[in-house]
Each structure stands twice: as C-alpha cells, then as structure tokens.
Amino acid sequence: MKIAVCIKQVVTREWQLRVNDSKTWIRDQDASFELNEPDAYALEEALRLKEKHSGEVVVCSAGPARASSVLREALARGADRAIHVEADALASADAFAVADALAAALRDEKFDLVLTGLQSDDQGFGQVGVVLAEKLGMPHATIIMEVKAEEGGLRVKRELEGGWFQWMTLPLPALLTIQSGINQLRYATLKGIMAAKKKEIRKVTPSAAASPAQKMLAIHFPEKGKKTQMLPGSPAEAAKALVQKLREDARVIQ
Amino acid sequence: MNGPPADRETLEVDVLIVGGGPAGMSAALRLAQLQKEKGGEQLSIAVLEKSREPGAHMLSGAVLDPSALKDLIPDFKEKGAPLASEVHHDHIYFLTKNSKFPFPITPPPLRNHGNYIISVNRFVKWMAGLVEAEGIDLFSGFPASELLYDGARVVGVRTRDQGIDKHGAKKSTFEPGVDIRANVTILCDGVRGNLTKALVRRLALDEGRLPQIYALGIKELWEVPKDRIAAGTVIHTMGYPLRMEEFGGCFLYAMPDGLVSVGLVSGLDYRDPMFDPHIAFQHAKQHPLMESMLRGGQMVRYGAKALPEGGWHTIPRVYADGVLIAGDAGGFLNSMRLKGLHLAMRTGMLAAETAFDATRANDTSSAQLRKYEDRINNSDVRRELYSVRNVHQSFSYGLLPGLMYSGLSLVTGGWWVRDPMPVKAGYEHMAKLADYYGDNRPDVDVAVRPAKIDRKLTFDKLTNVHFSGTRHAEDQPSHLIVHDTDICRTRCREEYGNPCTRFCPANVYEMVDAGDGTKKLQINASNCVHCKTCDIMDPYQVIDWVPPEGGGGPQYEGM
Numbered sequence: 001m002k003i004a005v006c007i008k009q010v011v012t013r014e015w016q017l018r019v020n021d022s023k024t025w026i027r028d029q030d031a032s033f034e035l036n037e038p039d040a041y042a043l044e045e046a047l048r049l050k051e052k053h054s055g056e057v058v059v060c061s062a063g064p065a066r067a068s069s070v071l072r073e074a075l076a077r078g079a080d081r082a083i084h085v086e087a088d089a090l091a092s093a094d095a096f097a098v099a100d101a102l103a104a105a106l107r108d109e110k111f112d113l114v115l116t117g118l119q120s121d122d123q124g125f126g127q128v129g130v131v132l133a134e135k136l137g138m139p140h141a142t143i144i145m146e147v148k149a150e151e152g153g154l155r156v157k158r159e160l161e162g163g164w165f166q167w168m169t170l171p172l173p174a175l176l177t178i179q180s181g182i183n184q185l186r187y188a189t190l191k192g193i194m195a196a197k198k199k200e201i202r203k204v205t206p207s208a209a210a211s212p213a214q215k216m217l218a219i220h221f222p223e224k225g226k227k228t229q230m231l232p233g234s235p236a237e238a239a240k241a242l243v244q245k246l247r248e249d250a251r252v253i254q
Numbered sequence: 255m256n257g258p259p260a261d262r263e264t265l266e267v268d269v270l271i272v273g274g275g276p277a278g279m280s281a282a283l284r285l286a287q288l289q290k291e292k293g294g295e296q297l298s299i300a301v302l303e304k305s306r307e308p309g310a311h312m313l314s315g316a317v318l319d320p321s322a323l324k325d326l327i328p329d330f331k332e333k334g335a336p337l338a339s340e341v342h343h344d345h346i347y348f349l350t351k352n353s354k355f356p357f358p359i360t361p362p363p364l365r366n367h368g369n370y371i372i373s374v375n376r377f378v379k380w381m382a383g384l385v386e387a388e389g390i391d392l393f394s395g396f397p398a399s400e401l402l403y404d405g406a407r408v409v410g411v412r413t414r415d416q417g418i419d420k421h422g423a424k425k426s427t428f429e430p431g432v433d434i435r436a437n438v439t440i441l442c443d444g445v446r447g448n449l450t451k452a453l454v455r456r457l458a459l460d461e462g463r464l465p466q467i468y469a470l471g472i473k474e475l476w477e478v479p480k481d482r483i484a485a486g487t488v489i490h491t492m493g494y495p496l497r498m499e500e501f502g503g504c505f506l507y508a509m510p511d512g513l514v515s516v517g518l519v520s521g522l523d524y525r526d527p528m529f530d531p532h533i534a535f536q537h538a539k540q541h542p543l544m545e546s547m548l549r550g551g552q553m554v555r556y557g558a559k560a561l562p563e564g565g566w567h568t569i570p571r572v573y574a575d576g577v578l579i580a581g582d583a584g585g586f587l588n589s590m591r592l593k594g595l596h597l598a599m600r601t602g603m604l605a606a607e608t609a610f611d612a613t614r615a616n617d618t619s620s621a622q623l624r625k626y627e628d629r630i631n632n633s634d635v636r637r638e639l640y641s642v643r644n645v646h647q648s649f650s651y652g653l654l655p656g657l658m659y660s661g662l663s664l665v666t667g668g669w670w671v672r673d674p675m676p677v678k679a680g681y682e683h684m685a686k687l688a689d690y691y692g693d694n695r696p697d698v699d700v701a702v703r704p705a706k707i708d709r710k711l712t713f714d715k716l717t718n719v720h721f722s723g724t725r726h727a728e729d730q731p732s733h734l735i736v737h738d739t740d741i742c743r744t745r746c747r748e749e750y751g752n753p754c755t756r757f758c759p760a761n762v763y764e765m766v767d768a769g770d771g772t773k774k775l776q777i778n779a780s781n782c783v784h785c786k787t788c789d790i791m792d793p794y795q796v797i798d799w800v801p802p803e804g805g806g807g808p809q810y811e812g813m
Binding site: 012013014015016018030031032034069184185186187188189190191193194 | 263265306307310376391393395396413416417425426427429432434552554555720721723724725804809811812
C-alpha cells in the first residue's frame with residue numbers, strides 16, 4: 001500500500017501566544033514548534049498499515065522552511081521519504097490554499113491512501129483533508145478511529161456525536177482524516193534518527209499557488225468576563241438592586 | 255526498571271558527549287575541527303541531549319564573554335551568531351527596600367564592555383545547527399540515565415528506557431534504552447548533572463576538594479515599551495530583597511525591541527529555613543528600580559536553574575579512565591564575574607582536544623586524559639578562576655565580609671589567611687526552625703515575608719511554571735525520587751518546616767492533608783523545570799533528581 005501522510009508544523013501547546021502587530025496572526029518569530037498532534041496519530045496509523053500490508057509511507061508538509069524539522073521527525077519514526085512544499089505564505093494560509101499546494105505535490109504519485117490529522121492545533125478548521133480529497137478526486141471519510149484494509153478497499157470506524165460510532169467501507173484510493181488517540185504513538189529511536197539522515201526530503205515550490213479563499217481579519221484573546229460592579233445605597237437598597245440584577249441580568253433566580 | 259540486556263541495542267562511537275549545552279556543543283565543534291585539521295580516520299561523534307529540541311533547557315542571564323567563541327568560531331558574526339546586543343552600559347547598585355545607591359565605580363570583574371547580552375537558548379540552537387552541519391549525530395530527547403562501567407573505567411552511557419507507566423510497568427510502546435559505548439565520554443550534563451554526580455561519588459573525584467556551593471537563578475523574560483531601556487544596558491544589584499545573611503543579587507539585561515531579562519540569583523547556602531527565593535524575586539520586581547523598568551510590560555517566559563558558584567577549590571578531578579567532565583557539570587563558573595558560558599565553552603574545547611589526542615593515541619586511560627587538567631591549568635580557565643577562588647566562600651560569612659574579601663582579592667590575587675577558606679556544603683548552612691526562630695516558631699505553611707501577587711508584575715509559582723512551557727508525559731514514574739517520605743511528615747516538618755515547598759521555584763513539592771490531621775508530601779513532578787535545587791538543598795539529602803522521559807521539561811524559547 002502506497003500511503004501519503006500530510007503533516008503540519010504548529011506552535012507548541014505550551015507556548016504563551018502573542019498576537020502580531022497587525023493582529024492577524026500570532027507572533028511566531030521566537031515560538032517553539034512541534035508536529036500537530038492528530039497528524040502524529042495519522043503517521044503512526046500509516047506506519048502500522050505498512051508494517052501489516054507492506055508498501056511505502058511518504059510524509060508531506062506544506063509550510064515554511066522550518067517545517068522540515070517535523071518531516072525529519074517523521075522520517076526518524078519510520079516514514080520512507082518526505083516531500084516539502086515550501087513557501088513562507090503557507091504558514092498561515094487557509095485550508096483551500098494548503099490543500100491546493102498538497103494536491104499538486106501528491107497528484108502524480110498515485111497514492112492508494114492519503115491520511116491527514118483530523119484538524120490542526122492552530123487554525124483548527126478541519127478542512128484540509130476533505131478539500132484535498134476533492135482535489136485528488138478521491139472519496140474521503142473523517143474522524144477515523146479504526147482502519148482495516150479489506151479486499152479492494154477499507155473498512156473504517158468513524159466517531160459520531162454522543163458516544164456513537166459508524167462503520168463504513170470505502171474503495172481505494174481514499175483519504176481519511178485521523179482522530180487523536182486512534183493508536184499509541186511510538187517513541188523515536190536513536191537508530192531511527194540516524195537512518196532518517198539518509199532519507200530524502202524532496203523540496204517542491206508551489207507553482208501558481210491558489211489564491212486564498214479566506215482572509216484573516218483579526219484574531220484576539222478571549223475577553224475576560226469578570227466585571228465588578230459596586231451597588232450603591234444602604235444595605236437594604238443594595239440587596240434589592242442585587243436581587244433585581246440576579247433575576248433580570250444574570251437570570252440565575254426566578 | 256531496566257529490561258534484560260538481550261533486547262537492548264548498542265551503538266558504538268569514538269567520542270560521546272552527554273549534554274548539548276555550550277560545553278557539549280563546543281566540544282563537538284572542536285572535535286570536528288581537529289578532524290579536519292589533522293585528518294586520519296573519521297571519528298564517530300555523538301551528542302546526547304535530554305530536551306526535546308536543542309537549547310530548550312538552556313537558561314542563563316545571559317552575558318557572554320566572547321573569548322572562547324572567538325577562538326572556536328572566529329567568523330561567528332558571518333555565521334550569524336545570535337548575539338542580541340553588545341553591552342554598552344554597566345550599572346551596579348546596592349538596594350535598600352525603597353532606594354538605590356550606585357557603586358562609586360563598577361568593580362573590574364563586573365565591567366562588561368566587549369561582552370554580549372544573549373539568549374542562551376538561541377545561542378545554543380545556533381551552535382546545534384553548526385554541529386549538525388558537521389555531520390555529527392545530535393540526539394535530542396534522549397537523556398542518559400546511567401554510566402556504563404568496565405571496572406572503574408567509564409565505557410559509555412545507557413539512555414533512559416521510554417514507555418514505563420507511573421507504577422513502573424512497561425507500556426505497549428515500551429522502548430528500552432540504548433547502550434552507547436564510547437572510547438571517551440565527555441560529561442557536559444550541566445549543574446548537578448545526574449551522571450557527573452554519580453561518577454564523582456563512585457570514584458571519589460571530590461576527594462580533597464571543598465564541597466560545591468550552589469545558587470539558584472530565577473529569571474523572567476519581559477517585553478517592555480521599546481524606548482524604555484537602551485539595548486545593551488546591564489544592571490546588577492546587591493542588597494534588597496536579600497538580607498545581609500543571604501548571598502546573591504538581581505540582574506537586568508536589556509536587549510533590542512524592548513526585550514528584557516530580569517532575575518534573582520540567591521545562594522543555596524542561606525540560614526533561614528523559611529527563605530523562599532521565588533518570593534524574594536517578587537519583592538525584587540516590586541523595588542522602584544525594577545518596577546520602573548517593567549511597569550506596563552508583559553512577562554513572556556519564566557525559568558529557573560541552579561548555578562555552581564563554589565569556584566576553583568570545589569572543582570572535582572575532571573578526568574578518569576574513559577571520561578572527562580566539562581562546563582557547569584565540573585563547576586567551571588566565575589561567580590565574581592557572574593559568568594560561566596565562556597568557561598563552559600573553553601573546557602568543552604579543551605576536553606575535545608584531550609579526547610581527540612587520546613583516541614588517536616588509542617589510550618584513553620586516566621593517565622592520558624590527565625592532560626585535560628594540564629590544559630586547564632595552562633589556560634585562561636585557571637588564570638581566571640584561581641584569583642577569585644574564595645569569593646563565594648567568603649560570602650558564606652555574610653555580605654560585608656564577602657564584599658570586603660572580594661575587594662581585597664583584586665589586590666591580593668585571591669589569597670586569604672586560610673586558603674582554601676573553610677566552608678560547609680550549602681544545605682548544612684540551613685538552620686533548624688528552633689535555632690533560627692527560637693520561641694517564635696512561624697506557621698510553616700504560610701510565607702514569613704509574603705509578596706503581593708498581582709499577576710502583572712508579580713506572579714505565583716504555578717502561573718510562572720505555566721510560562722516556562724514545561725511539559726512531561728503524565729504516565730511515567732516520578733523523576734524526583736524521595737528516598738524517605740516519612741522524614742517529610744515527621745522530622746523535616748518539625749525541624750525545618752518542609753523547606754522544599756519554598757526553595758523549589760516550580761511548586762513541585764506540596765504538603766497536603768493526609769486525612770488524619772497530618773500533612774504528607776505530594777510531588778507534582780510534571781511541574782519540574784529541571785533546576786536541580788531540591789537535589790542540592792534538601793537538608794537530609796534524600797532527594798535524587800533523575801532524568802524524566804526524553805523530551806520532558808521546560809521549553810525556554812528566547813531565554
């Protein structure tokens with residue numbers, strides 16, 4: 001099975017975010033980055049499928065130069081080779097532009113299966129996978145919790161709301177977006193890191209990149225809701241005003 | 255905890271460097287240079303680093319004396335060394351609670367012209383790039399858990415097993431540690447390094463040396479209005495918030511774009527068991543001098559790390575069969591100049607030269623590796639450290655005697671009537687509550703000198719830890735091993751009032767209700783910022799810091 005895994009480099013969850021001067025994205029100059037968590041599970045699932053059914057795992061990332069570190073990490077964990085669609089603008093591009101860049105890099109390779117994480121820890125649209133499937137002309141299934149290869153296709157388990165699951169079958173080639181927790185991630189090994197040095201990272205420049213369909217207008221931190229209001233007057237008057245506020249404004253009493 | 259040897263992989267290298275800080279990176283680069291200069295069979299070199307990515311556990315002020323950098327990487331500017339700012343202004347003040355008194359002259363050791371203010375995190379990351387460009391294997395996220403011996407000879411290290419749950423059982427993802435065998439192992443595992451600590455004890459390398467004295471540095475990175483402090487400004491203070499009996503002081507270094515490093519270094523040889531370095535740091539920031547610099551700014555990072563301040567007489571024997579010790583692990587830090595980066599780099603380079611010759615001569619015995627000590631003795635390292643050999647020791651007699659001696663040592667070249675000046679280990683200075691407070695025993699669960707926390711200028715420990723970017727895999731055994739937790743609830747509570755709850759700057763140690771009216775110890779290991787203070791300062795010496803699962807720990811981006 002020839003499997004592609006699309007991975008993204010995101011700011012670490014522990015990073016204390018700061019908004020940039022134009023208030024359209026975070027300040028990422030001195031931030032610390034890591035592999036997007038659901039993508040790590042997608043990679044692990046691909047490696048397990050390869051171990052079971054043999055084949056090849058190719059990791060692909062669309063992002064600025066720094067994204068090569070997550071590709072190297074994926075190679076150390078066992079991916080066979082990597083494709084880096086490199087452009088600075090891809091760091092905060094929308095799902096449409098990212099999927100377009102990935103599709104151009106993947107199309108000619110004729111993968112049997114394409115895996116992505118369910119969503120990214122930064123923008124979290126959860127759209128790159130489905131748009132990519134559309135651009136590659138493949139069927140897709142989202143929020144996948146289990147993957148079984150069957151004669152001529154796949155049987156997959158989707159997570160629904162309220163603790164429900166759904167089993168469905170797809171023909172190959174197909175694209176799946178993988179939910180975190182589908183498997184247990186393996187540790188990187190010294191041998192893996194050494195082997196990764198000899199593996200190829202092919203750099204691709206996006207040709208005519210799709211113009212973004214969306215524009216980030218502004219981002220901001222959640223506003224803190226804590227507001228203190230002093231109620232003037234005698235204790236009796238203040239208590240009356242307080243009850244009125246609790247009933248009419250806060251609506252916590254009838 | 256370790257599996258049978260059968261499922262363990264082995265990796266063989268010529269030179270293994272444990273610890274990817276300034277010392278380790280310098281050693282690796284120097285080895286690569288020697289290889290190019292002298293040719294011959296290609297040496298295999300590996301660097302092990304416990305942090306997830308290079309530089310992530312690096313914490314220092316930091317002001318860099320570029321002497322070693324100039325020798326190691328003469329074209330450091332062309333290679334894009336991230337030096338934030340050259341030092342332009344030096345200030346030193348003595349602080350009282352509300353006032354400041356400038357020193358009439360800046361003492362020569364604290365003159366910083368020609369030095370650079372840097373982020374040691376960025377600096378080491380830059381060095382890591384150079385190391386990898388030389389084709390050296392740099393393994394980040396792999397702590398070394400123990401030394402491998404053949405008799406008294408060090409033959410390498412074992413990396414930590416990965417994938418053990420908190421009860422000590424193997425998880426399905428269990429990955430046994432790897433034995434890395436090397437002709438020479440260079441230990442650059444930093445202040446109170448876990449391997450160096452074990453080695454020094456096993457081979458009694460500290461025989462005839464004074465006990466090391468440590469300090470704890472607590473630091474925050476701030477972003478303040480850009481025009482407030484000129485980049486290149488260096489401020490050091492003594493006095494408040496520390497008292498005459500406590501060694502240390504504050505620093506404030508201004509970098510471009512309104513970035514400011516601010517911190518407090520306090521000696522881990524204080525007497526008062528109720529002393530809390532983190533609270534003292536909050537008091538420091540509330541002093542008008544600091545407050546006027548930070549007001550309206552934003553704290554962006556937090557971290558803490560111990561420093562070896564004992565100086566020349568506390569440096570252990572730094573060589574043995576198959577092994578060398580460099581950098582903070584060996585105690586190469588000049589506490590008079592408040593600098594260790596250049597000495598870490600220099601000793602890393604000298605260790606590399608010794609290891610290279612020894613490997614080429616096919617003799618890595620103690621007798622051959624002793625040349626490392628000769629190299630140190632003939633270098634600036636000794637010239638610099640010997641003349642200030644009694645400085646921190648003198649401060650253990652109090653601030654005024656310390657200042658008087660430090661001034662005198664500039665004239666006498668460090669001589670003292672009793673040389674080396676006698677000193678106890680830092681933790682032995684801590685007084686029992688009864689001896690320090692007499693009949694006025696304080697409530698040990700409440701700060702004696704609390705600081706007002708506003709979460710703008712001052713922070714509680716938990717908020718601060720959040721800003722250190724610290725993360726550990728939750729399901730793993732505690733990497734802080736308290737050998738006797740009974741002492742905590744009985745003797746220690748009575749005698750010292752559980753000082754670990756105060757000297758730990760990351761809220762790792764907490765005394766919680768045991769349910770029977772008494773208190774018991776709770777270890778919040780995932781808060782740990784790897785500063786090593788507990789291992790150093792615990793009055794009963796029952797705490798062992800061992801490395802957690804690879805990649806765990808703080809993320810000191812920009813620090």
